[in-house]
Each structure stands twice: as structure tokens, then as C-alpha cells.
Amino acid sequence: MKYFIITNLFAGGGNAKKVWPDIKKYLAAKNVAYKAVYTEYADHAVELTKQILGKIAATKQKDVVIIAAGGDGTLHETLLGCKRYYEAHPTEKQVPISFLPIGSGNDFARGLKIPLKWEKALSNILHSDSPTTINVGHYTDLDNHTDGFFTNNFGIGFDASVVHLANRSSLKSNHFFGKFSYIAAILNVIINFKGFYAEIIPENESKHIFQHTFLLTTTDIPYFGGGINIVPTASALDDHLDMVVVEKPSLWQLILFISMIFLKRHLQLKFIHHYHEKQLFIKTNGNRYGQIDGEELGERTYNLKLETVKYPFWI
Ligand SMILES: Nc1ncnc2c1ncn2[C@@H]1O[C@H](COP(=O)(O)OP(=O)(O)OP(=O)(O)O)[C@@H](O)[C@H]1O
Incomplete structure (x- = not known):
């Protein structure tokens, strides 16, 4: 070999x-x-x-x-x-x-x-x-007819805003203080984030509308953000994607959300919506940051089709 x-x-x-x-x-x-x-x-x-x-x-x-x-x-x-x-x-x-x-x-x-x-x-x-066949994420931008792939997740809203702010932090390049750039960015986004309008269309279903979306993350694996177990049951070995929509939480809901993540029971909360689908459509209003596998996508609106495609991995 x-x-x-x-x-x-x-x-x-x-x-x-x-x-x-x-x-x-x-x-x-x-x-x-x-x-x-x-x-x-x-x-x-x-x-x-x-x-x-x-x-x-x-x-x-x-x-x-x-x-x-x-x-x-x-x-x-x-x-x-x-x-x-x-x-x-x-x-x-x-x-x-x-x-x-x-x-x-x-x-x-x-x-x-x-x-x-x-x-x-x-x-x-x-x-x-x-080789092992992995079903990686594939998105098609329905507005400008471009596409791309993700091994981990495609996030719009909270996670992407944190990535954006942390990347601009003067602490980020410091080997010791680097992790504090994320903590500072998380606090900043929690305080200032305004919920956004999002439409989700799961496969063979009608539109689900969220007026004040906080986090809208489509994931192929259980983790995002460096070890946060956002969908414990997600698997890149199946041909489904998991999507989590969190409506803008109050402070106590946020505390509950974070606590329940540690117990892996956050997906049962009322203000959190979980989809497990072969194909999903997302449409958002207003410019929002996006992140794909932790890399910034900039600030824009989204009109996406999401599904999986296969690729051989050596793991
Ligand atoms: N020579 C280079 N100089 C500057 N940036 C680079 C260089 N090579 C790669 N990059 C960029 O570095 C960024 C981060 O790389 P990578 O994701 O591999 O590491 P990481 O951010 O430390 O890890 P993780 O994504 O798991 O948190 C990527 O956007 C990549 O394009």
C-alpha cells in the first residue's frame, strides 16, 4: 500500500x-x-x-x-x-x-x-x-446552482456566528489563550444574537416554519463545535442526515439546553426540533453566517437542498 x-x-x-x-x-x-x-x-x-x-x-x-x-x-x-x-x-x-x-x-x-x-x-x-463507504453530506445551493460537500456539519446561525467571531479574535492565534477566543465569542453571540426566519422541508412532508431560529445545523456525525454531542444517534454510515433546529431560547432554556446536552437528552426539549431524513430543504431570510465543517461560509441567505452521497474511506 x-x-x-x-x-x-x-x-x-x-x-x-x-x-x-x-x-x-x-x-x-x-x-x-x-x-x-x-x-x-x-x-x-x-x-x-x-x-x-x-x-x-x-x-x-x-x-x-x-x-x-x-x-x-x-x-x-x-x-x-x-x-x-x-x-x-x-x-x-x-x-x-x-x-x-x-x-x-x-x-x-x-x-x-x-x-x-x-x-x-x-x-x-x-x-x-x-475501504468503508461513508455517506458524506452534499448541499446544492438552489439560488446560484453551486454545490459542496461536508464530512461533519453545515451550520447556520449560532455555531457559524461563533466561528466567525472567534476567527477574528486577537486571542485566536495565541497558543495558550486560543480557546478563550471561543468562550468570548460564545458569550458575545448569546447576548447579541437575533433569531432568524427559516423554512424546513423534510422529505415527503410539508413546510415547517420557524420565526426565531437560533441554531440550524445539519449534521452527518454526532459531534460539532469540537466535541459537542449535538445528535448522539447521527451516523455517517447511514444515508440519512440529521438536522437540529433550536428556536431562540430564553436564558433558562439555554441553561437547560446546555445541561441536557451533557445528559444526551436535549433533543427531547420542546424548543428543539430534530429531523432524521434522506433529503432536506432549507430556506432562510436575512443575512446569516454559515459554517461548513468549521470553515466560514460568510454572511448570506440560504436556499439549500441537503442529502448524502457516497465516498470510500480508509478508516
Ligand atoms: N499553510 C497554511 N497557512 C494558513 N492556513 C492554512 C494553511 N494550510 C491550511 N490552512 C487552513 O487552515 C485552516 C484550519 O485547518 P484545519 O481545520 O485542518 O485545522 P484546525 O482548525 O486546527 O482543526 P479543526 O478543524 O479540527 O478544529 C483551514 O481553513 C485550512 O484551509
Whole structure:
């Protein structure tokens, strides 16, 4: 087996850079055939993936795996690179994606029970002998006819506003104070957030309308936001997506919501709506922040179709 490793040394607030020399030593000690490439800017992993797949096809290499080594953002870009490459080359055999979690949140690893310790995760990759089909999230923007994919979640509202604010915080780049940028952003959003209008159309159902939406997250895995178990029953192995809509809570409802998350019983609360569907449509009014796999989508309105599509993973 040969491994192509797409490495984001900036993942995990410097953690990836710290552990990378040990990962290389581990691979050398086990005589693993691999080639590592490094991301040099945001979105670079998409291009690197396409280039690697092009070379694999041109040299007719078999028994190859692409490993995304970094955080969920690096995995997201690697999946996008693969999907875009095979859209252009539909007859080629799809190379499986593997994930070495050396980022910050690592929600995909938590969701798929990939060990968070890199030694164990890498050992599992090297001992795996066949691909597993994962149903990743796929969205189509019905307004501008673009599309994209997500391994974890697509969030509109609260979670996306937190990602947006935290990314702009002067604390974020500090290795020690980085996590406080999220706490500060969460408090800021809780105080200032205004609920927004959203329409949800589950498969074969009529429209559900929410006038004051706080959180509208579609997820393929149980976790979001770096380990928050938002839908404990979600699974990337089935062909369904889970959506959680939280109506703007009062302070006591918010406290109840957070407490119930720890007990994994928050989905029973009256102001929380849970959907488990093969296909969902979302329409929102007013500009709102969006996030996809923890990466910012900017501020806009949404008119989306959401479903799953398959891709082979090496986990
Ligand atoms: N050389 C680079 N310089 C700056 N940004 C980069 C570079 N390489 C990758 N990036 C960007 O870094 C961002 C974060 O990467 P990633 O998600 O892998 O790590 P993380 O945020 O630490 O982990 P997680 O998403 O699991 O919390 C991504 O948006 C990616 O595009």
C-alpha cells in the first residue's frame, strides 16, 4: 500500500507542526511507502488532492490511499478535491480517503471512532485492509446552482456566528489563550444574537416554519463545535442526515439546553426540533453566517437542498 499524506502543519494551533517529526519517524521505522505534501494556504489541500489523483491515474498506481493529516478543515478540502476530480474523471476508480486527526476539534474522528492519539490512529490506518463507504453530506445551493460537500456539519446561525467571531479574535492565534477566543465569542453571540426566519422541508412532508431560529445545523456525525454531542444517534454510515433546529431560547432554556446536552437528552426539549431524513430543504431570510465543517461560509441567505452521497474511506 502507498500513502499520499496531505499535511496541514498549521492545524491544531501548532500541534501538527509539533508532532509531524515524530509521525515521519514512525513511518520510517515501519518502512511505510509514503509521499507527504504540505498545504501552503487555505484551500490548498483541494488542489493538492486533485494533483495527486491525476498522478496516480497517469502512473496507473493501485493500492493507494490519500491521508488528510490535520483538522476537519483539511479533511473537508481533501474530500472536495476528490469529489471535484472524479466529477471530471468519472470512469476512474476512487482512491479512498483516510484521516489522521492532528487538528483542534477533530469532530470527524470522534464521530467515526478514529483514535484522537495520532500513534493509534496511524496504526489503525496502516492495519486497515479495505475501504468503508461513508455517506458524506452534499448541499446544492438552489439560488446560484453551486454545490459542496461536508464530512461533519453545515451550520447556520449560532455555531457559524461563533466561528466567525472567534476567527477574528486577537486571542485566536495565541497558543495558550486560543480557546478563550471561543468562550468570548460564545458569550458575545448569546447576548447579541437575533433569531432568524427559516423554512424546513423534510422529505415527503410539508413546510415547517420557524420565526426565531437560533441554531440550524445539519449534521452527518454526532459531534460539532469540537466535541459537542449535538445528535448522539447521527451516523455517517447511514444515508440519512440529521438536522437540529433550536428556536431562540430564553436564558433558562439555554441553561437547560446546555445541561441536557451533557445528559444526551436535549433533543427531547420542546424548543428543539430534530429531523432524521434522506433529503432536506432549507430556506432562510436575512443575512446569516454559515459554517461548513468549521470553515466560514460568510454572511448570506440560504436556499439549500441537503442529502448524502457516497465516498470510500480508509478508516
Ligand atoms: N499553510 C497554511 N497557512 C494558513 N492556513 C492554512 C494553511 N494550510 C491550511 N490552512 C487552513 O487552515 C485552516 C484550519 O485547518 P484545519 O481545520 O485542518 O485545522 P484546525 O482548525 O486546527 O482543526 P479543526 O478543524 O479540527 O478544529 C483551514 O481553513 C485550512 O484551509
